[in-house]
Amino acid sequence: xxxxxxxxxxxxxxxxxxxxxxxxxxxxxxxxxxxxxxxxxxxxxxxxxxxxxxxxxxxxxxxxxxxxxxxxxxxxxxxxxxxxxxxxxxxxxxxxxxxxxxxxxxxxxxxxxxxxxxxxxxxxxxxxxxxxxxxxxxxxxxxxxxxxxxxxxxxxxxxxxxxxxxxxxxxxxxxxxxxxxxxxxxxxxxxxxxxxxxxxxxxxxxxxxxxxxxxxxxxxxxxxxxxxxxxxxxxxxxxxxxxxxxxxxxxxxxxxxxxxxxxxxxxxxxxxxxxxxxxxxxxxxxxxxxxxxxxxxxxxxxxxxxxxxxxxxxxxxxxxxxxxxxxxxx
Numbered sequence: 001x002x003x004x005x006x007x008x009x010x011x012x013x014x015x016x017x018x019x020x021x022x023x024x025x026x027x028x029x030x031x032x033x034x035x036x037x038x039x040x041x042x043x044x045x046x047x048x049x050x051x052x053x054x055x056x057x058x059x060x061x062x063x064x065x066x067x068x069x070x071x072x073x074x075x076x077x078x079x080x081x082x083x084x085x086x087x088x089x090x091x092x093x094x095x096x097x098x099x100x101x102x103x104x105x106x107x108x109x110x111x112x113x114x115x116x117x118x119x120x121x122x123x124x125x126x127x128x129x130x131x132x133x134x135x136x137x138x139x140x141x142x143x144x145x146x147x148x149x150x151x152x153x154x155x156x157x158x159x160x161x162x163x164x165x166x167x168x169x170x171x172x173x174x175x176x177x178x179x180x181x182x183x184x185x186x187x188x189x190x191x192x193x194x195x196x197x198x199x200x201x202x203x204x205x206x207x208x209x210x211x212x213x214x215x216x217x218x219x220x221x222x223x224x225x226x227x228x229x230x231x232x233x234x235x236x237x238x239x240x241x242x243x244x245x246x247x248x249x250x251x252x253x254x255x256x257x258x259x260x261x262x263x264x265x266x267x268x269x270x271x272x273x274x275x276x277x278x279x280x281x282x283x284x285x286x287x288x289x290x291x292x293x294x295x296x297x298x299x300x301x302x303x304x305x306x307x308x309x310x311x312x313x314x315x316x317x318x319x320x321x322x323x324x325x326x327x328x329x330x
Contacts, residue, residue: 056306063300069293084300095288099301101276102284103308109195109280110259116199117255118248121206128207129214139211146204154268157197161185161269185270190278194266201265202258206251213247214240249320253313260309281305
């Protein structure tokens with residue numbers, strides 16, 4: 001029984017026309033359907049304006065004002081200044097030298113996270129794409145790191161990384177890989193600890209995305225590869241991996257952006273005063289904006305971080321689109 005065909009359920013077009021007839025809305029010179037679509041988008045656009053655009057504009061304005069603890073209640077009276085940006089881009093200043101080092105560590109954190117998330121996600125997706133007993137349970141278990149509460153899981157990792165009682169050092173010593181305990185949360189190894197946890201937290205997202213991409217690959221392509229006598233590696237290289245390119249582009253772009261704005265994992269794992277190796281830009285900005293009550297300087301650092309993330313996203317998008325066009329032309 002088809003409820004829509006039997007006239008019990010109205011079509012979307014009928015509902016839309018009924019709403020347009022009962023609630024007359026100005027079209028502003030546009031076609032009725034186009035104007036109605038914009039009116040439907042208006043609530044979402046208004047929320048995005050309030051939640052995203054206003055804080056961005058506010059932060060940009062504060063970045064040019066000497067807002068500190070003395071101007072916290074009357075920030076509009078703070079004097080105008082460009083010293084924040086001059087100090088940040090001065091390699092010889094204390095803030096500038098720490099900023100550029102934090103930016104470098106953020107790149108290390110982002111690149112390590114992106115590579116780790118994609119490789120582990122791809123391997124997991126290839127395994128899940130096979131037919132085996134308990135496949136549904138396996139997919140559920142894979143999602144656990146992604147859906148588990150971040151605070152609880154990061155504190156568990158913090159205990160595991162403990163140099164004295166942590167299970168990671170105990171395991172490495174028992175396997176004979178190390179002879180002395182490694183300090184994961186302080187010193188030069190802190191960047192590796194936050195990268196490992198970030199990879200563990202986000203690889204299920206990549207695995208599910210890539211698994212969906214594998215499911216959408218036409219079976220005829222694999223049949224043609226088998227007829228041509230292609231090996232498993234050749235089939236993966238020339239059939240599977242190229243078909244996953246759109247999904248790969250989305251995953252890499254999201255991992256780059258998410259790594260640059262990730263605050264939860266570095267803060268919970270390393271604390272308010274991390275070692276220089278683990279002081280990524282988000283922690284650096286937090287320390288200057290809130291710990292040192294230099295809100296104007298913190299806003300300037302945030303603006304630079306936003307610009308860097310947008311530029312990286314744009315460049316990656318352009319490279320991806322250019323390669324798609326060239327591939328299509330060939």
